[in-house]
Each structure stands twice: as C-alpha cells, then as structure tokens.
Amino acid sequence: MFFKTFVIARADIFGEQSFYVGFENDNAEDTNAGLNSLILFGRIVYKTQNEALMSKQIVVKTVPTFLFQSDFFVVQFVNEILFYSRILPFFKSLKIDVEDIFPKFYDSQLRMNADTVDVALLFEDLRHEGYILSKRRSFLDYEHLTLMMRKIGQFHGYSYSAKKKNFVRFYSLGKAFLPAHFTVLGKLRNLLTMSGTRAITALKKDPQYVSKLSNIERIIERADDFMVQILTMEAHESISVLCHGDYLVTNLMFQYDENGKPVNIKLIDMASCVVGSPIIDIGFVLYFHANQKMRDDHWNDLIEQYYVGLLETCLENEAPTKNCIMNEFQTKSIYSYLIASYYLLWQLSYDNNFTTFYEMLPEKYREYSVEEIPETVTYDIYKKLGGTLGTEVLMDILKDMLQRNFI
Numbered sequence: 001m002f003f004k005t006f007v008i009a010r011a012d013i014f015g016e017q018s019f020y021v022g023f024e025n026d027n028a029e030d031t032n033a034g035l036n037s038l039i040l041f042g043r044i045v046y047k048t049q050n051e052a053l054m055s056k057q058i059v060v061k062t063v064p065t066f067l068f069q070s071d072f073f074v075v076q077f078v079n080e081i082l083f084y085s086r087i088l089p090f091f092k093s094l095k096i097d098v099e100d101i102f103p104k105f106y107d108s109q110l111r112m113n114a115d116t117v118d119v120a121l122l123f124e125d126l127r128h129e130g131y132i133l134s135k136r137r138s139f140l141d142y143e144h145l146t147l148m149m150r151k152i153g154q155f156h157g158y159s160y161s162a163k164k165k166n167f168v169r170f171y172s173l174g175k176a177f178l179p180a181h182f183t184v185l186g187k188l189r190n191l192l193t194m195s196g197t198r199a200i201t202a203l204k205k206d207p208q209y210v211s212k213l214s215n216i217e218r219i220i221e222r223a224d225d226f227m228v229q230i231l232t233m234e235a236h237e238s239i240s241v242l243c244h245g246d247y248l249v250t251n252l253m254f255q256y257d258e259n260g261k262p263v264n265i266k267l268i269d270m271a272s273c274v275v276g277s278p279i280i281d282i283g284f285v286l287y288f289h290a291n292q293k294m295r296d297d298h299w300n301d302l303i304e305q306y307y308v309g310l311l312e313t314c315l316e317n318e319a320p321t322k323n324c325i326m327n328e329f330q331t332k333s334i335y336s337y338l339i340a341s342y343y344l345l346w347q348l349s350y351d352n353n354f355t356t357f358y359e360m361l362p363e364k365y366r367e368y369s370v371e372e373i374p375e376t377v378t379y380d381i382y383k384k385l386g387g388t389l390g391t392e393v394l395m396d397i398l399k400d401m402l403q404r405n406f407i
Contacts, residue, residue, distance in 0.1 A: 037061050037073070037269075041125060057125040058106065063117060074112070075178045075185075076271030077119045081108045083270040084121075087173055087242070091158055094165045096313075098158045101151060101267055103253075123268075131253035131266055137347035139291045140249060142298060144262050146305045147254075148289065151265045152247060152281045153309025159241035161314040174242060174275035181245075181272065183227040187371050188378075192223035195341040195382045199394035209402065216398065216407050219334050230335045233276040239320050239328060245272030247284040248347075279328045282306060283336030288344055292396040333406040337397050344393065345386035354387055 040060040045053070061080075063073075084105040091098040104124040111118045134144065162170045182188045197220060203209045219226050233240055244251070244267060251269040254262045274280065286295060286302060303322070310319050349356045358366060360381045365373045386393070401407045 037076075037271075038063060041127070043125075044122075057128055059103070059123045059125050061121040061123065063119055074110075074117050074119075075180050077110060077121070079177050079180055079273055080121060080269070080271045081110065082173075082176055083273055084108070086176070087273075090166075090169060090173055091162060094162055096158050096161055096165075098155075098313075101155060101265070102270075103266055103268060126253050126266055130255050131264075132256075134249045134252070134254055136351055137248075137250055138289065138344060138351045139294070140289045142294065144249070144254070145285060145290055145294065145298070145302055147262050147265055148247075148249075148252070148285050149282070149302050149305040150309035150312075151267070152244065152278075152285065153306040153311075154313045155244065155267065156241040156278050156281070157310045157313030157319065160310075160318045160320075164314075164318045170242075174240075177273050177275070179231070180274070181227065181231055182371075183224045184231050188375075189224055190375075191378065191382070192227065192338045192342055193220055194379045195345075196220040196223055196338050198341060198383065198391060199337075199398050202391050202395055203398060209399065212402055216334065219407075220338070223338055227335065227338060230280065230332055231274055231276060239277060239324060240275050241278050243274050243276050243278065243280040244270065245274045245276075245280060247281040248343075249289055250347075277328050277332050278325060279332040280335065282325075283333060283339070287333075287336040287397050287400075288340055288347075291393070292400060295400055329401075329404070329406045333401050337394070337401065340397055341394055342382075345382070345390045348386045348390055348393065352389065354385075354389075357381055357385060360384065 038061070040062065042060070043055045043057045045055045084102075085108070088099060088102070088105070103126050106122040106124070108121040109119070134140065140148075159170070179185055183192065200213055200217060200220065203213060246269065251267070253266045253268060255264040255266075257263050286299070290298075290302070303326070307319075307322055307325070346357060348354065361373070362377065365377060370378065398407075
C-alpha cells in the first residue's frame with residue numbers, strides 16, 4: 001500500500017532520525033466512517049539510528065475501497081492537506097492556539113498518475129486519549145449539542161481573530177480551498193431540487209402551510225444555484241469565517257467523563273473547509289442533529305453556547321453581534337434544509353435500522369460511484385429513503401424555519 005512507502009521516506013516525522021520497519025494494522029478497527037476515505041488504525045514500528053525499536057500509535061487516512069464520487073474525493077484530500085499544512089501554521093504564527101481542537105497531524109503525501117491516486121494522511125490516534133465517535137449519527141441529546149455549539153463557536157472565533165490580525169493572508173488562504181461540494185462542482189444536478197421537494201409536497205396537504213410555501217419553492221427550484229451562492233461567499237464579508245463545512249457528528253470525536261457525559265470534542269475530517277457564513281456549520285447542529293422538540297425547548301440556549309464559544313477565542317469587538325448571527329438565518333437557513341433533505345436521510349436510516357441507500361440500490365449499480373448511477377435510479381431511492389420518518393423530519397425543519405420567519 002502506498003502509505004507504507006510514504007512512511008519510508010518520512011520516518012523522521014516523530015522527531016526521531018530513524019528508518020522504517022513496518023505498519024502494524026489493527027484490522028478490527030478499520031472503518032469507512034467517511035464516504036470518501038478509508039480510516040486505518042494501527043501503529044508505525046521503526047528503529048532509531050541506535051537500533052532501538054520504537055512504535056507510535058497512528059491513524060492513516062487513505063483512499064477508500066468504494067469511491068462515493070470518484071473524481072472529487074481527491075479535492076477533499078487536497079483541502080485537508082491544505083488545512084493542516086498551511087491554515088494551522090498560519091493561525092499559530094498569529095499566536096492563535098487553535099491546535100488543541102484537532103488531532104495532531106504528522107504528515108501527508110499525494111501522488112497521482114493517469115490511472116490512480118495514492119494518498120496518505122497520518123494523524124495521532126485519539127482513542128488513546130479517550131476520544132471515540134458518537135454511536136448516533138442523527139439526533140443527539142442536549143449535552144452533545146451544547147458541546148458541539150460551543151466548540152464550533154471557538155473554531156469560528158479563531159477566524160475573526162485571524163481576520164483582525166492579518167486579513168490579507170486569511171483571505172488568500174481561504175481562497176486556496178478547492179470546491180468540495182457536488183453542487184459547486186456541477187455534479188448530481190437537480191438532486192437537491194428533487195430531494196428538497198419531498199417535504200414541500202407533504203406540507204401542501206396542510207392548510208396551515210400551503211399558502212406559505214411559494215418562496216421556499218422558488219429557492220428549491222434553483223437549489224443548485226442557491227448552494228453555489230452560499231458556498232462561494234467572499235472572505236471579505238464581515239460575517240464570514242473558515243467553516244468546517246461538514247460539521248456532522250461523524251466528523252467529531254468525543255471525550256466522556258466517568259458518568260458518560262461528553263466533556264470535549266476534537267474536530268476531524270477538514271476536507272470540506274470553505275470560507276462562508278457561520279450558518280453553514282451552525283445549521284448542521286440545529287437542523288441536522290437537533291430534533292424539533294430540542295429546537296422548541298433549547299434554541300436560545302444552543303445559540304448562547306455558540307456565542308460563549310466564540311468569545312472564548314476572539315475579542316468581543318472582533319466578533320459579530322448575536323443579532324448579526326441571527327440575521328444570517330434569514331437568507332441562509334434553507335441551506336441547512338437542503339443538506340438535510342439529502343444527507344440526514346442517510347443518517348436516519350442507519351440510526352433506525354431502515355433500508356439504506358446502498359441496500360435500495362439495484363445490485364448492478366453497487367460498484368458505481370454515485371455520479372455514475374442513472375439519475376432516475378438515484379432520485380427514485382431518495383423519494384423513499386428514511387421512510388415516513390424522513391418526510392416528517394424534513395417537514396419539521398421547514399415548519400420551524402417558517403415559524404421563526406427565516407423563510
């Protein structure tokens with residue numbers, strides 16, 4: 001495997017002048033936790049110049065065995081390498097201590113030719129500090145949600161601080177990220193229009209909402225263009241931050257206390273980073289991981305936790321006001337709905353033991369990347385994915401946005 005030869009050349013990344021011996025892979029822990037990467041847990045075994053045998057627990061992120069979208073997964077690896085090799089050092093040069101919320105990054109390499117792509121990213125193994133993935137993929141409890149909001153507030157605060165100290169460099173680095181969302185890349189055209197229409201069709205049967213849907217319908221009809229607009233926001237806009245871009249629970253590792261309460265988070269999978277509205281990340285928490293009862297009971301508390309985190313990492317005069325942040329929902333909250341109409345249905349299927357996308361997929365297409373599957377097949381699956389619960393959850397999101405006058 002390519003990452004083995006990579007380690008041969010970079011055996012000094014652990015601060016030792018050494019040469020490579022081998023990678024011992026813990027096969028029981030291998031996982032395709034991300035759709036566009038294969039995660040391998042194990043340890044690097046090496047010898048120092050004095051022949052002392054040493055080892056280091058690591059995580060290797062490499063090419064998946066199944067490519068969700070065959071060509072753009074390369075973009076995501078490039079973005080993650082950019083984040084760890086340029087963004088974090090930039091923050092560090094400004095005396096901004098951002099590294100504590102990420103795993104330690106050792107090194108990476110990317111090699112491409114006409115037929116193949118080989119890539120390896122090496123990280124510390126956070127499991128040995130007690131960090132694990134959440135067992136749930138969709139709706140979370142209050143403790144997990146407040147921690148997620150506070151942590152993403154901290155991350156966004158670093159951007160406001162960096163913009164104040166060196167805006168030109170922040171802007172330059174922000175523009176260096178490659179588009180990582182399929183709509184910006186022109187892939188799977190009209191998928192979000194189709195999936196987003198599902199709840200609209202159901203809500204039209206409710207007399208309370210049928211007259212309130214015209215504006216939403218107009219946005220959903222041009223969903224691809226709307227997503228591109230949100231995801232290509234200019235860094236010079238005062239509200240803009242460096243967003244995680246895919247702030248899902250599957251891209252976080254949690255540390256728990258002896259009572260099982262989550263007490264800390266490490267952000268992983270920085271492959272979808274984009275400079276844009278903080279709503280890109282906040283919306284994942286409020287509309288992807290909080291159900292309607294949670295929003296009804298704790299909306300203000302969750303927003304407050306975001307702002308608490310924000311002011312832990314930037315000065316108040318560097319941060320937007322709460323009103324500015326809330327105003328972002330007026331024009332951008334539908335972004336969260338469109339993402340949910342596409343991806344939340346996957347996660348609900350896993351959490352509730354529903355039939356998954358791949359189980360619904362005719363066998364002859366199961367070795368295809370999603371963009372290679374005929375549109376009619378993909379769209380037919382999305383009409384059913386998540387079952388009745390999926391439709392109800394999407395309806396709840398639209399109802400919530402309407403009640404809050406966001407759309």
